[in-house]
Amino acid sequence: MKQEEVVIHIVNWLKRYSEESRTNGFVIGISGGIDSALTSTLCAKTGKAVICLNMPIRQHKAEYDRGHEHIEWLKKKFPNVSSAELDLTRAFESIEASFPKEIQDWLTMANTRARLRMLSLYGFACHKKMLVAGTGNKVEDFGVGFFTKYGDGGVDLSPIADLMKSEVYSMSKELGIVQSILEAKPTDGLWADGRSDEDQIGATYDELEWAMKFLENPGDFSKLSKREEVVLDIYTRLNKANQHKMQAIPVCLIPKELRSQRR
Numbered sequence: 081m082k083q084e085e086v087v088i089h090i091v092n093w094l095k096r097y098s099e100e101s102r103t104n105g106f107v108i109g110i111s112g113g114i115d116s117a118l119t120s121t122l123c124a125k126t127g128k129a130v131i132c133l134n135m136p137i138r139q140h141k142a143e144y145d146r147g148h149e150h151i152e153w154l155k156k157k158f159p160n161v162s163s164a165e166l167d168l169t170r171a172f173e174s175i176e177a178s179f180p181k182e183i184q185d186w187l188t189m190a191n192t193r194a195r196l197r198m199l200s201l202y203g204f205a206c207h208k209k210m211l212v213a214g215t216g217n218k219v220e221d222f223g224v225g226f227f228t229k230y231g232d233g234g235v236d237l238s239p240i241a242d243l244m245k246s247e248v249y250s251m252s253k254e255l256g257i258v259q260s261i262l263e264a265k266p267t268d269g270l271w272a273d274g275r276s277d278e279d280q281i282g283a284t285y286d287e288l289e290w291a292m293k294f295l296e297n298p299g300d301f302s303k304l305s306k307r308e309e310v311v312l313d314i315y316t317r318l319n320k321a322n323q324h325k326m327q328a329i330p331v332c333l334i335p336k337e338l339r340s341q342r343r
Contacts, residue, residue: 081314086243087254088187095126097237107211108132108212108213110151114248114263115227115240115251117258118240120213128161131164131204134147136167138169149258153258168196171196172196172226191229194228194268207314212234218292221241222241225279225319226268227325233325244289257283290308
């Protein structure tokens with residue numbers, strides 16, 4: 081990949097979209113992970129105003145610290161970047177107190193955290209007339225659907241959604257993203273114990289990329305290793321289960337003959 085040219089392409093795309101939509105810049109949630117770090121840096125390079133939000137909810141300290149370190153690095157490097165910290169723990173606990181106990185399973189409440197952050201991002205975006213920039217990469221957004229519907233999936237535009245995770249890392253190194261983020265295991269920041277994406281999915285992003293590419297141009301299935309068979313099963317199962325996130329919202333179309341008035 082021609083990294084410098086790709087950076088310029090994405091930055092110009094972001095700038096053009098903002099200008100055509102007559103918005104003032106971008107709002108981004110910073111998780112302490114590589115995807116939000118790269119996205120915010122690309123947005124900052126447009127010269128448009130960028131607001132980085134750190135939104136802890138019973139956050140694992142290492143994730144919070146990495147997010148804070150990146151924001152400070154970005155503000156020193158780009159004068160158009162500002163930040164705000166919103167501790168959403170009390171708001172989340174208020175939701176917990178309102179929800180019936182029987183619906184408070186682990187996945188429901190993790191997704192609720194993501195949707196609470198989405199509300200906060202759009203609060204800033206609406207008031208400041210800005211765009212919410214998504215941070216999902218290609219494997220997450222179009223491979224296994226590893227995002228929360230109307231949470232981190234609720235955005236105005238997705239600047240890195242055509243980049244594989246490995247490409248996200250290589251571009252981030254090129255742009256000088258802080259070392260702590262480059263070295264950290266990917267995490268969605270929705271768990272107080274700091275569990276990684278690999279812990280939840282059961283496969284690494286390198287393995288998922290392999291599965292995505294293998295299925296685009298299938299080879300000889302009989303030559304797969306046992307681990308490759310497991311990874312393919314994980315990928316295909318999640319891809320099928322999460323199509324509702326990746327496809328447009330289904331619309332019930334009314335047949336013409338039902339619209340015509342009876343005489």
